[in-house]
Amino acid sequence: MKHAKELGLLREHLAKHRLKVTTQRELILDAFLGNEHVTAEQLYRMLGRHKPHIGLATIYRTLNLLCESGIAQERHFGSQTHYDNVVHKRHHDHMICTQCGVIIEFENCDIEHLQDQVAARHGFTISTHKLELYGWCKSCKR
């Protein structure tokens, strides 16, 4: 079993909400975990050849479940919603080159620490955050 940990998280979430374990949900989870981050469209195309044909609506429904169970996190870059795999990876943020569209991932504990301080100052409790830096990557700057 490849993605035992995530399967466990999903099953737990499903059980807690009296939802059912289905082939489609496991297939989608598996395809989802094969990438850093994907869109619903991409998953749809990836799974297009599978035995039970999986509808786009099911993919959207399942991606929402993955978000609720803490396996995925959605992010709005352009027009499409991107879903990030966040179980194995530590939290990371993104630099996006506005020229070529390349996405660089990074993480920085000091920034997160400062975020906590700011939040505390406002009586705010952080559950998640998004930090995106926009600009020019090394090769587009020249």
Next chain:
Amino acid sequence: MKHAKELGLLREHLAKHRLKVTTQRELILDAFLGNEHVTAEQLYRMLGRHKPHIGLATIYRTLNLLCESGIAQERHFGSQTHYDNVVHKRHHDHMICTQCGVIIEFENCDIEHLQDQVAARHGFTISTHKLELYGWCKSCKR
């Protein structure tokens, strides 16, 4: 003239791109500057009663112009795009309560400084950034 500075910026941008100054564009700019941040819909409703009726498409087009000329900045919170007024205000970030939806603005130079450091380490040049903290506000936490 109330918003002279912004009008100047817009006119400058229009001139630079050989675009024209029109009543609609000035009306939309004026309405836009009356708020911290708005959606296209909101502007449409605000301007609904004006003498020359302004179409929704024109509002979207003009908001894009405002972004290009550095007066506005778009932000994707929920389903609708929000446009922030960023000329007078210093750059600020947002805490969003996932319970009640309240948005708290804050600014923190230390975080921005760390962002520059991280970017430099990757040979990246930042033009803008977005930082959003999600969680529970003081009154929703209890």
Next chain:
DNA sequence: ACGGTACTAATAATCGTTCTCAATTTCTAA
């Protein structure tokens, strides 16, 4: 004033996403 170009409002079209519904699958508990 003229002609050309940019602009506009209205409408149609598009995109990503969600909803509807009849048929199917999963779970539960007898």
Next chain:
DNA sequence: TTAGAAATTGAGAACGATTATTAGTACCGT
């Protein structure tokens, strides 16, 4: 293990936000 309740499915319609099209209007340099 099996019946039946409840959740899930795919297909396509529907949806809301945004963009393109169109045919007519306003601006500007000459």
